[in-house]
């Protein structure tokens with residue numbers, strides 16, 4: 001679409017005002033694109049004011065503005081705003097789609113072919129048909145959706161402990177802002193999800209690293225980190241940790257809760273990939289074994305569905321829950337009701353369990369195909385073999401600059417994530433994060449590994 005819009009912009013610039021563009025059908029034939037692409041490109045040019053469309057007669061070059069406006073001077077803003085800039089670089093790398101022709105081995109969401117697009121369309125249509133779809137939802141979220149999350153999480157969690165939010169990322173913002181004051185330390189795994197680091201920093205918190213190994217966060221160093229930093233919270237992903245794929249071992253689950261209890265601290269559990277296990281089912285979440293409101297749990301479903309289904313749940317108890325609810329209410333009132341209704345329709349539909357099974361099977365194939373391709377084309381590199389999630393964590397040889405590798409890989413036709421931004425402080429070694437859920441097929445994953453091998457050689 002972007003390429004066609006560029007071409008049409010060039011054509012329109014060469015035309016006089018009022019001159020007629022070729023018909024949509026002619027554009028379809030000339031540019032060998034679909035009618036939908038033509039209509040979206042024309043829509044974009046119309047929104048930019050370059051063309052005017054007249055139903056029934058076609059699209060015409062618009063009048064040109066007489067002179068380019070003077071570039072504005074925004075200098076005063078630099079003085080007024082000061083230095084509180086938010087750094088979006090890591091997050092925007094993750095959210096930028098791979099350019100045409102580039103194999104996507106980076107990104108946090110399923111390839112569209114794995115998303116339940118049909119089921120979502122049906123769920124959204126049913127949701128939108130409800131007479132009260134656009135009315136306010138109950139505060140805290142639709143009762144049935146809260147009950148579904150409570151039952152799915154298990155343990156002693158009740159629907160009253162659940163608040164529906166606008167996705168995992170928004171939940172992180174709300175929870176961190178509700179529980180911690182600006183300037184406070186926050187223990188985080190090292191490495192950790194870079195979006196959590198970005199939120200923490202944007203909220204004025206200071207991330208303090210605690211190392212992760214193959215069994216998850218290390219409880220011995222966690223105790224030390226609480227003692228040294230005085231932190232009152234740990235942000236952790238005990239299940240299919242992003243980026244390493246580690247699952248916190250059963251023994252450590254108890255230890256982490258004990259250490260947090262001794263420190264009088266909260267444990268913020270980001271359970272973003274629970275439904276994406278490709279081997280044995282994952283252990284129950286930490287919140288299911290917590291009887292004292294120590295764990296604040298974030299359950300997000302975008303990873304198992306689609307990025308724009310921006311509805312998630314936060315589970316909390318006691319005064320912390322009250323603060324989280326109050327913060328959410330003040331920040332956003334409530335998540336859009338049609339999306340809450342859509343998620344409810346989706347998870348209550350008979351196809352939901354089937355969809356999850358299909359995704360898990362596809363991800364298992366993709367994980368294995370990627371590991372096989374790496375073993376063949378990059379035999380010197382050590383790769384994690386995650387039991388779920390979306391990512392492999394690849395150790396690069398000492399001395400290699402992972403950021404430079406990721407940039408060179410992009411030029412070589414494959415998008416990967418450098419390990420560096422996932423570390424809250426110095427990275428102990430260079431890594432790449434390779435996502436196996438974002439490519440179109442196992443053949444494309446193998447092609448991505450070949451291209452990366454060419455870059456690394």
Ligand SMILES: Cc1ncc(COP(=O)(O)O)c(C=O)c1O
Nearest residue numbers: 108167168169193242272300302
């Ligand atoms: C560990 C983790 N938590 C939370 C999120 C946020 O996802 P969403 O806002 O789509 O739920 C992501 C997305 O990449 C993630 O990897």
